Each structure stands twice: as C-alpha cells, then as structure tokens.
Amino acid sequence: MDLELLLDATVAGLLLGGFYAALSIGLAIAFGLLDVPHIAHPAFALVGAYGAITLQGMFGLDPVLAGVILAAPFYLLGVATYRFYHATFESRGSDAGLRGLAFFFGVAFILEVGLILVFGIDQVGVRAPYIGQALWLGEMRLPMRLLVAGGCALLMAALLILWLKRSFTGRAAQAVAQDETALALVGADPVKVKQVAFGVATATVAVSGALLVIVGPVEPNMARIYIGKVFAIVVLAGLGSVPGTVFAAMILGVSESIMLSGPAASWTPAVAFGLLLAVLAFRPQGLFGR
Amino acid sequence: MTALLEATNIVKRFGGFTALSGVSIAVNPGERLGIIGPNGSGKTTLMNTVAGRMRHDEGNICWSGMDVGALPAWRRARLGIARTFQIPMPFAGMTVEENLRVPLEQHGLARGAAAASRAAELLDEFGLATRARDRAGALSQVELRRLELARAAAASPRLLISDEAMAGLAGGEIDEVLAMLDRLSARGIAVIMIEHLMRAIMRFSARVVCLDAGKIIAEGTPAEVVAHPEVRRAYLGA
Amino acid sequence: MSDLALRPAAVGGLSSGWSRFWIGAAAVVALAWASTAFVANEYAFFATFVILQFVVLATAWNILGGHCGYVNFGTGAFLALGAYVAVALHKAFDLPVIALVFAGAAASALLGAFVGLLTLRLRGIYFAIATLAITVVVETAVLNWDYVGGARGITVIRPHEDAVFGTYNRMLVVLMAAMAVAAVAAARWVERSAFGRGLAAIRDGEDAAEACGVPTLRLKVAAATLSGALMGAAGAPLPLYMNFIDPHSAFGMNYAVSALAMPMIGGTSHWIGPVIGAVLLGGAQQAVTVTISSEINVLVTGLLLVGFVVAAPKGILGLLKR
Numbered sequence: 120m121d122l123e124l125l126l127d128a129t130v131a132g133l134l135l136g137g138f139y140a141a142l143s144i145g146l147a148i149a150f151g152l153l154d155v156p157h158i159a160h161p162a163f164a165l166v167g168a169y170g171a172i173t174l175q176g177m178f179g180l181d182p183v184l185a186g187v188i189l190a191a192p193f194y195l196l197g198v199a200t201y202r203f204y205h206a207t208f209e210s211r212g213s214d215a216g217l218r219g220l221a222f223f224f225g226v227a228f229i230l231e232v233g234l235i236l237v238f239g240i241d242q243v244g245v246r247a248p249y250i251g252q253a254l255w256l257g258e259m260r261l262p263m264r265l266l267v268a269g270g271c272a273l274l275m276a277a278l279l280i281l282w283l284k285r286s287f288t289g290r291a292a293q294a295v296a297q298d299e300t301a302l303a304l305v306g307a308d309p310v311k312v313k314q315v316a317f318g319v320a321t322a323t324v325a326v327s328g329a330l331l332v333i334v335g336p337v338e339p340n341m342a343r344i345y346i347g348k349v350f351a352i353v354v355l356a357g358l359g360s361v362p363g364t365v366f367a368a369m370i371l372g373v374s375e376s377i378m379l380s381g382p383a384a385s386w387t388p389a390v391a392f393g394l395l396l397a398v399l400a401f402r403p404q405g406l407f408g409r
Numbered sequence: 410m411t412a413l414l415e416a417t418n419i420v421k422r423f424g425g426f427t428a429l430s431g432v433s434i435a436v437n438p439g440e441r442l443g444i445i446g447p448n449g450s451g452k453t454t455l456m457n458t459v460a461g462r463m464r465h466d467e468g469n470i471c472w473s474g475m476d477v478g479a480l481p482a483w484r485r486a487r488l489g490i491a492r493t494f495q496i497p498m499p500f501a502g503m504t505v506e507e508n509l510r511v512p513l514e515q516h517g518l519a520r521g522a523a524a525a526s527r528a529a530e531l532l533d534e535f536g537l538a539t540r541a542r543d544r545a546g547a548l549s550q551v552e553l554r555r556l557e558l559a560r561a562a563a564a565s566p567r568l569l570i571s572d573e574a575m576a577g578l579a580g581g582e583i584d585e586v587l588a589m590l591d592r593l594s595a596r597g598i599a600v601i602m603i604e605h606l607m608r609a610i611m612r613f614s615a616r617v618v619c620l621d622a623g624k625i626i627a628e629g630t631p632a633e634v635v636a637h638p639e640v641r642r643a644y645l646g647a
Numbered sequence: 648m649s650d651l652a653l654r655p656a657a658v659g660g661l662s663s664g665w666s667r668f669w670i671g672a673a674a675v676v677a678l679a680w681a682s683t684a685f686v687a688n689e690y691a692f693f694a695t696f697v698i699l700q701f702v703v704l705a706t707a708w709n710i711l712g713g714h715c716g717y718v719n720f721g722t723g724a725f726l727a728l729g730a731y732v733a734v735a736l737h738k739a740f741d742l743p744v745i746a747l748v749f750a751g752a753a754a755s756a757l758l759g760a761f762v763g764l765l766t767l768r769l770r771g772i773y774f775a776i777a778t779l780a781i782t783v784v785v786e787t788a789v790l791n792w793d794y795v796g797g798a799r800g801i802t803v804i805r806p807h808e809d810a811v812f813g814t815y816n817r818m819l820v821v822l823m824a825a826m827a828v829a830a831v832a833a834a835r836w837v838e839r840s841a842f843g844r845g846l847a848a849i850r851d852g853e854d855a856a857e858a859c860g861v862p863t864l865r866l867k868v869a870a871a872t873l874s875g876a877l878m879g880a881a882g883a884p885l886p887l888y889m890n891f892i893d894p895h896s897a898f899g900m901n902y903a904v905s906a907l908a909m910p911m912i913g914g915t916s917h918w919i920g921p922v923i924g925a926v927l928l929g930g931a932q933q934a935v936t937v938t939i940s941s942e943i944n945v946l947v948t949g950l951l952l953v954g955f956v957v958a959a960p961k962g963i964l965g966l967l968k969r
Contacts, residue, residue, distance in 0.1 A: 156772045158720075158779075207957055218956050220718045220775055221911055225953035228904050232946040343900070347780035354773075388787045392780035396765050399773055462854055481864075482857035491858065498855035500848045502916070511848045514841035515860035560859060 123258075128380045129373055130259055136372025137269025138334050140365040141327040142345065143352040144276055148320040150350075151359035152296040153313050155204060156220050159227035161345035163321060167193065167328020168337045169234055175245050182245045183271060186329025190322040197321025201314050227342060234339040244336035268330040273365070275323055280361050282319065292316035296359055344388065351395035357405025367406065370394075411474045413438045413599050414490075414568055416459055420467035421451075421623075428454045430623045431468070436568060436599050443614030443631065444603045447643055450620040452603045453495055456570050460492050461485040487516060491566035493557035495573045495603075501546030505537055508545050508556060512564040528563070535559035535589060551582050558589055568599045575606055587613060607635065619643065668835060672828040679824035683817035692820050696888055698929035699823040700881050704902065705909035705921035706830040707877035710837055711870045712907070713915025716850030717771050721762075721778030722906035724785040725755040725875050727897035729882030734795050734803060734892055744822060748883045755879025756872045758785070763871035768864050786898045800893025803886045819884045830877050834918035837873075846870055878906075901945055905932070908952035914964025923963055 142164055149157045171185035180188070208219040249263040283289040291312040295302050302309050331337060352371055356363030371394060378387045398405060412435040421429040429451045436442050444452050458465040461482030470478045477485055491512075500508050509528040513519045519527045532538045535555045540548060548556060554574055561569050571590060575583045587609055594600050594613075604610050610617060610631060617634040619627040621643040627634045634640055679695075686692070704722055711717050719725075729751030736742055736750050758781070766777040790798050805815060812818040837843035845866045848856035857863055886892035905928065913924025928948065935944040959966055 150772075156775070158775070216771055217712065217716055217718055218911075218960055220772065221907060222953060222956045224718075224720060224904070224907065225949050225956065228900065229946060229949040229953065231900075232942055232949060235942050236946070340900075343779070344783065347776070347783055350776045351780075385791050386787060389784045392777075392784045395780055396777065399766055399769055399777070403769055403773075460858065462857070481862075482854070483860050483862050486858055486860040494855060494858075498852040500851040500855065502851050503844065503847055507844060507847075510841075511844050511856070511861065512859040515845065515862075520841065560855075564860060 124380055125377065127259060128376045130261065131265075132373030132376030133369055134261065134265035134269050134372070135376055136369035137272045138265065138330055139348060139352060139372050140368035141268065141272030141275055141323075141330050143349045143356075143364050143368055144272075144279055144361055145320040145323040145327065146349050146353050147356065147359060147361055147364040148279075148292070148316055148323075151353055151356075151364075152292055153201075153316055153320075154296070155201065155317065156216070156223055158220065158223040158346065159230065160324065161342040161349060162227040162230040163193075163196075163324045164328040164331055164345070165234065165337060165339065165342045166230055167325040168332040169238055169243070169328075170325070171329040171332055172238075172243055172245055172337075181247055182329045182333050183247075183267065183326075186271075186326040189325035189329070193325035194318040194322040197318035197324075198314050200321065201317035205310060205313070227346075231339050231342055238339065240338060240340075242336035242338045243332075245332050247333065250333060264333050268334050271326065271330055275326055276361055276365050279319070279323065283361060288312060288315050293359070347395060348391040351391040351398070354395060354403075355398045355405055357408030360405070360407040363405065363407035412436060412471075413440075413473060414459065415471040416455070416468065417471075418468040419455065419458055419465050419470070421454055421458055421463065422466050428623050429458070429465075432620070432623065432625055433468075434618055434625075436601060438567065438599055439594070439597045440599050441594055441613055441615045442599075442601045443610040443617040444601060444620065445605070445607075445610055445617060445634070445640075446620035449622075450643075451623045452620055453572055455620070456492065456572060456601070456603065460490055460570060483515075486564065489564075489567035490570070491561035491564045491568070492570035493554075493561050493572055493574050495576070497550075497553035497557050499545035499548065499553055499556055499560075501544065503545055504542050505545050505548070505556060506532065506541045508560055509563045512560055516564050518563075518565060531559050531563050534592075535562070536585075551578060554578065554582075554586060555589070558586070558593075562593055562598075566598060568601065569593060570601045570603070572603045573605065574602075575604060575609055583609060611635070664839070668832070672832065675828055676821065676824050679821045680812070683812040683814075683821060689816070692816055693888075694930075694933045696816070696820050696823055696884075697933065698926060699820070699827045700885070701905060701909060701925040701929040702827040702922055703823070703830040703877055703881040704906040705913070705925040706827075706834045706918065707874045707881070708906040709910040709915055709918075709921045710834055710846075710877075711867075711874040713910050713920070714834075714837060714843065714850065715846040715867060715870050717767065717867065717871070718775045718907070719778045719871075719874065720775055720903055720907070721782040722878055723898045723900065723902040724778070724782040725758060725878035726882035726885070726902050727789065727894070728758055728785055729755045729879030730885045730892055730897050731789055731792070731795050732879070733883035734801060734886045735792075737803065737805070737887070738794070738801075744819070744884065744887065747887075748822070748826070748880050751883030752876040752880035755882070756876035758879075759871040759873075759875025760868055763868040767867040767871065782898060782903070786894055789894050789897075796893065798894060800891060800895075803890050803892060805887050805890070816888055819888050822884060823881075826880055830881075831918055831922060833873065833877065834921070837870075838918055842866065842869070901932075901948070904945070904948055904952065905929070908948055908955075910962070912951055912955045912962055914962030916961065917964060920962055920964045927963075 146157060146160045149155050167189055170189050171182045174180045174185040175182060249267050252263040254261040254263060254266060283293055291302060291307045295309050295312050352364060352367045356367035371391060375387050375390045378390050414436040417433045418431045419429050420431055432455055446452050457463040459470060461480060469476060472488055506528050509531050510524050513524045513527055532541050535558060537555055540552060575586050590600055602613055614631050617631045618625055619634050619640045626639040626643060627637040708719060708722060711719055732754040733747040733751045736747055762777050762781055766774045795801050807815055809815045809818040812821060845861045848861050849863050853863055909924030909928050910921040912928055914920030932944050935947055955962060
C-alpha cells in the first residue's frame with residue numbers, strides 16, 4: 120500500500136476512532152468499573168440515535184443538541200437500570216452471572232425489535248449543516264461529520280475524566296471497583312455510588328447515540344455490529360480506564376480503516392474480533408488495566 | 410527427610426500492593442503447622458499461591474522436591490494438596506453426596522457404586538449422613554464447614570490446608586472441627602491450620618508461623634510464638 | 648479423558664434409568680416415522696422440523712450454559728456453519744445426508760473448541776462476548792465465500808421424493824427426530840456422568856472445583872466442543888429442507904435468542920427443561936409468526952426471556968416443583 124493511501128487511511132481511522140471512543144466511554148464505566156455485563160450498551164446508544172432523529176423530526180433540533188438534551192432522561196434510565204439489575208441479580212445467588220448476561224441480552228434484543236416496530240428496518244438519518252461538508256487539509260479530505268463526532272467525543276471524555284478525578288462520586292466510583300468494603304467504611308453507600316456512575320455512563324450513551332447518527336444513517340440491527348467493537352475497545356484499554364479507552368478506540372479505528380483500504384477489505388468486520396481475541400489471549404488486563 | 414511442601418521466598422503483588430514480600434515456609438509429611446497473623450497479613454494469599462489458585466510473582470514452590478510453581482491448581486490438587494475455603498464454597502446446585510463424588514471421581518479414587526459408598530462413609534465420618542440427598546446450598550454454616558472438610562478429605566490428600574475452618578463457630582462446634590482435623594492428622598495427613606482462635610492453634614499445632622504485612626515475624630513452637638514480642642505488637646498495638 | 652460419544656451405549660446401558668429412556672426415545676422416532684405415512688399437512692412437518700431443531704439447539708446450549716455456567720450468544724454462528732459446510736459438501740460431492748450432518752457437526756465442534764480454548768480460561772463474560780463476535784466473523788467469512796453464494800445465497804438441489812418416507816422433507820423430519828433424541832441422550836449422559844459433575848462443579852465454584860482436582864479448562868473446552876457439534880449437526884439439514892440458504896436467514900438472531908431463551912424458560916437444571924422450552928416457545932413462535940408477524944414473534948421471545956430470567960429463574964421446571 121502506498122504511503123499516501125496509508126496516511127489517508129490513518130487519518131480517517133483516527134476520526135473514526137474518535138467516534139468509537141464516544142461510544143465506548145460509557146461501557147468503560149459500566150463494565151470496566153462497575154462490572155455490569157452490559158451487553159445492551161450499544162442498543163441503548165441506538166435508542167439515543169433514534170431519539171435524536173425523533174427530536175429533529177419534531178422540533179428540528181441539531182443532533183448534538185438533541186443528544187445533550189437526551190442525556191438527562193438517559194441518566195435516569197441508567198439509574199433505574201442499575202437499581203433493577205442490582206436488586207434482581209447482583210444481590211442474589213450463584214447463577215446470577217448467567218442470568219445477568221441473559222437479562223441484558225434479552226433487553227438488547229427487545230430494544231432492537233422495538234426499534235424495528237416503531238421505525239422500520241430501513242436506514243434513517245439526520246440532517247445537519249456539517250453533514251456532507253468536509254475540511255480540506257492539503258490533499259486530504261476530512262469529513263466534517265467525523266470531526267464533529269470526534270470533537271464531541273474528546274470533550275465528553277475530558278469531562279468524564281474530570282468527574283472521575285475531581286468529584287466525590289467519581290472518585291468513589293473508581294474506589295468501589297477496587298474495594299467495596301473500604302468504601303462503605305468511609306461512609307459512602309456503594310450501591311448509591313454505582314447507581315450514579317451507571318447513570319452517568321448511560322447519559323454519555325445518549326450523546327454517543329446522537330453522534331452515531333451524525334456519522335451515518337442508522338438501522339435497528341446495528342447494535343450487534345458494535346458490541347464486538349466496544350467490548351474490544353474497553354478490554355484493550357484495560358477495564359475502567361477512560362483515557363485508555365480513547366487510545367484503544369483510536370487503535371481500532373485506524374486498524375479498521377487501514378484494513379478497509381487494503382485488498383482484504385471485506386474482512387474489516389472481523390478486525391474488532393481479532394483484536395479482542397488477541398488482547399484476551401496475550402494481555403487480558405489491557406494496556407492500562409488496573 | 411525431604412519436606413513435603415517447601416515454599417521459598419514467595420512474593421505476590423496485586424497492582425501496586427505487595428501482599429507477600431518473600432515468605433518461606435516448609436511442611437514435613439504428617440506435620441501440624443499453624444499459621445496466625447492479623448487480618449490482611451497474607452495468610453490466605455500465601456495458601457492461594459501454594460495451592461495454585463493464584464500465580465506467585467517470585468519464589469519457588471516445591472512438592473516432595475519437585476517444582477510445581479508452573480502447575481495449575483487442579484494438578485497440584487491431584488498431587489495431594491487439598492484445601493478448604495475461608496468462606497465455604499460448596500457446589501450449591503448439587504446434593505451433598507454429589508459434592509463428595511466430585512473429588513473422588515476427579516482424583517480417580519472411585520467411580521459409580523464405589524464412589525457412592527465411599528461418599529457415604531465420609532458423610533458418616535463428618536456428621537452429614539442425614540443431609541446426603543439435600544442440596545448443598547441449603548446447609549447451615551456449621552454443616553457447610555463440615556462439608557468443606559469432608560470434600561477436602563475425600564481426595565485422600567497428603568496435605569490439607571484448613572483456612573479458618575472454625576471462624577464464627579460456637580464452643581462445641583469448634584471442638585468438633587478440631588476433632589475432625591485430629592483424626593485426619595492421625596492418618597498421616599499434614600495439616601496447615603490458619604486460625605485466629607489461639608486455643609485451637611495452641612492445642613493443634615506442633616509448629617506455628619506468624620505473618621504480618623506479608624512477612625514472617627515469628628516462627629517456633631506455639632508457646633514461643635505466642636510469647637514473642639513482635640507477635641504481641643502485631644495483634645495488639647502499634 | 649471422558650468419553651464424549653453422542654450415543655453412550657457404553658455407559659451402563661442396561662441400568663433401569665437408561666432402558667426407560669431408550670424406550671421413550673424409540674417411541675419418539677417411531678412416532679415421527681409413522682407420521683410421515685399418515686399426516687398429510689406439509690406445514691405440520693415444517694413446524695415439527697423447526698421445533699425438533701430447536702430441541703437440539705436448546706439442549707446443546709444448555710450443556711455449556713445451564714449446566715456449566717457459560718453463556719453462548721452465538722448459536723446462530725454454530726448452526727449456520729454446519730449448514731454452510733453441508734451446502735458446500737453437497738454441492739461438491741454426492742454424499743448421504745448423514746455424512747453432511749457429521750461434517751456440519753465436526754466443523755462447529757472445531758469452532759467451539761477454538762473459541763473455547765481462546766476465551767474459556769477467562770471470566771464468563773469474555774466467552775459470551777467472543778461468541779457474539781464470532782457470529783460476525785463467521786458471517787463475514789460466508790459473505791466472502793462465493794462457492795456457497797456469498798451474500799446472495801444459493802439454491803440447494805436435492806431430490807423431492809424419498810423411497811422410505813415419501814418425500815425428502817419427511818425423511819429430514821425423521822432425521823431431525825433422531826438427532827433430537829441423540830442430543831437429549833447426550834445431555835442426559837452429561838448430567839449423570841463424572842464429566843457432567845465436573846461441569847456443574849465449575850458452574851457452582853470454579854476455584855473449589857480446581858481444588859477438588861477438576862481440570863477446568865479441559866472440561867469447559869470439551870463442553871463447548873460437544874455443544875458446538877450438536878448445533879452444527881442441527882444446522883446441516885436446514886438448507887436441504889428449505890432448498891435454499893442465504894446469510895441473512897442462516898445467521899438470524901432468532902436462533903441465538905431462542906437457543907438461550909428456551910432453556911431459561913423451560914428450566915436449566917434437567918435435560919427435560921430445554922425440551923419443554925423448545926416445544927412451548929417453538930410452538931408459540933410458529934403460531935405467532937403465521938398469525939401476526941415475525942417481528943412480533945421475536946419481540947415476544949425477548950419479553951418471555953427477560954420475564955422468566957427476572958421472575959422465574961428456575962424456569963417452568965422450577966414453577967412445577969413448587
């Protein structure tokens with residue numbers, strides 16, 4: 120592959136990675152820190168995407184704005200989901216792991232079918248002034264929509280890192296991953312902390328869903344394609360590391376992009392899986408694991 | 410006599426935290442070793458590395474002179490190391506009898522009808538005969554402790570690691586467990602007893618090791634260790 | 648290492664438990680055979696074929712899932728691989744159906760072993776994610792495999808008549824009945840064997856199982872291989888029955904969700920649970936798809952799954968015991 124093509128692919132991959140990062144940060148918290156087997160994470164994002172579509176349809180809102188507006192109800196959804204999960208599975212018996220996984224799988228499935236019933240199976244998109252535009256950097260074409268998605272993703276990641284490092288709940292969320300008992304001794308209720316953290320993670324999913332539909336039109340069965348990608352990213356990063364997640368997302372984005380412009384392009388969907396397997400086989404704690 | 414188990418300079422780290430910083434212990438065949446130390450001193454971690462539940466970071470683990478450090482836990486179990494867990498881990502979905510069949514079958518000691526009768530013997534010995542057909546998940550705390558011991562004994566081990574088998578038990582129950590360990594020891598099984606109950610340690614052990622913050626701070630006969638100033642400091646003060 | 652034969656004739660075949668089982672099994676196959684002579688409704692055969700296929704899938708799923716505690720989200724991949732291997736061999740050679748079934752089983756057994764070796768030494772969720780990802784990988788491979796039609800799919804040419812059973816389709820129904828019996832026999836054997844107790848020990852406490860001498864990784868991989876083999880076997884007759892296969896239908900999510908939902912609904916603690924789940928849910932699916940729509944069918948499956956997982960964790964078997 121010649122150098123120019125490689126460079127193009129790398130830049131495109133970085134932009135794609137930015138978007139993947141937005142999608143994965145929530146899971147870095149939900150699964151990485153809180154250990155919830157949230158298979159339905161991409162499905163939630165897809166609901167956010169369709170939410171942005173609906174808000175644009177009803178009020179003509181810009182998708183990013185729609186995503187931010189949706190963050191509040193999604194926060195509540197996250198809190199409710201965690202409370203339910205905790206009451207039904209975490210606090211009960213030994214096969215809770217099996218049932219917890221089955222539960223989220225079922226939820227993901229119900230969401231997918233629900234979206235099909237409400238919106239149909241065809242692709243739906245949004246409109247925005249920056250979709251379809253591009254920035255020219257010399258000979259390279261940088262699609263505006265990817266720049267917007269990447270920019271929002273980095274902003275969201277930065278805010279999240281600040282929250283994790285500066286706020287009490289954020290630090291407590293990191294602590295609860297290490298040692299629940301110690302946290303209880305300090306006077307914080309581990310369940311409440313996890314609740315809030317899961318709520319925050321779900322709020323980011325609302326925004327990333329909006330970014331999803333900015334990047335391209337969506338259809339209900341997309342969630343399945345993204346599960347492998349987001350888990351690959353979160354595992355590669357090392358559970359719970361938000362900066363690591365951004366970095367890992369870039370790696371996946373660039374890998375896929377290079378694969379896509381090469382001779383074996385039709386194998387691109389397998390890249391995420393290959394990456395996941397490689398990480399699990401050789402360095403299961405990830406790059407920045409705790 | 411070659412030591413049955415010899416762990417030398419074991420180091421174990423969890424991220425930035427060093428749980429064991431160069432611990433060495435040895436157990437001879439049939440010996441009774443007691444391990445004491447405050448909570449968090451590394452007693453269970455040491456046993457976990459010895460039994461293979463965790464990989465040690467540095468050091469050697471030798472079994473009858475053979476280096477077993479690279480072997481997975483199940484291979485070490487099949488070589489003759491049995492253990493109980495601090496918080497009992499029964500196979501809750503199976504009956505009590507089936508719980509005992511697992512080690513019998515996996516160690517190749519008995520199958521089919523022979524396994525059933527051997528399991529019945531063990532159930533009798535450990536006072537669980539009436540619960541044979543009950544789901545292990547339904548047992549009381551005391552019964553779970555007995556099941557842990559019975560399951561470890563079923564494997565006909567050469568070394569039994571008893572990890573706080575008496576925690577939370579009342580007076581008579583403690584004596585019961587001690588009697589069970591006595592019987593096993595009388596058969597030539599080496600026993601490592603981790604306990605907080607000093608009277609159990611004093612009565613049972615021939616030798617005692619005291620851990621604190623990942624290091625051995627005292628070693629000797631029970632009387633010597635209990636009187637040791639470092640041990641007193643570890644438990645009572647500073 | 649434990650015997651993994653699908654027909655465990657060597658395991659105390661004369662003990663009362665097994666002789667009762669084989670009598671019942673023979674009755675099922677005989678019933679299927681007889682029905683080919685007396686039942687005229689073609690749709691009844693189709694529905695029966697589908698339900699029997701689900702009996703195999705649900706039973707296979709439960710060996711690794713309910714019995715060993717490891718969740719497989721990728722039943723579709725195992726089924727489809729078996730189907731496509733059968734199609735490829737059928738196109739290239741003139742082989743009897745049984746050979747195609749064994750080939751499909753072998754391919755998916757290898758897939759199970761592969762995914763298992765890579766991920767079963769880690770926590771359960773990683774195996775589950777890997778099975779989701781493997782579905783994408785296998786589907787991608789098939790889409791690129793022009794010999795079997797790639798994305799467009801391929802028509803499968805096979806005879807319409809059958810000397811013994813009337814039509815070829817009816818022969819496949821009897822074959823599927825035999826496979827269902829084999830799968831259930833395998834599950835029953837697993838339940839009663841030392842191998843199965845090892846799996847259950849892994850589910851209930853993997854560290855304690857290791858401490859009792861259970862070679863956990865080996866047993867898990869063996870279970871994944873067995874489970875995969877049964878799923879691949881169930882997939883092989885599918886393209887023959889339908890005269891057609893394409894990735895969209897072969898890799899449909901309904902298989903993945905149903906294979907998981909049926910044991911969870913029927914009950915995972917005994918081999919009869921997945922059978923109950925397959926018959927009830929499979930039957931309901933046929934009714935709903937025909938009368939309402941296939942999307943609603945899938946929605947109902949998902950709702951039932953979540954409902955049972957939350958409210959009736961022991962499934963129908965658990966409800967019956969109360």
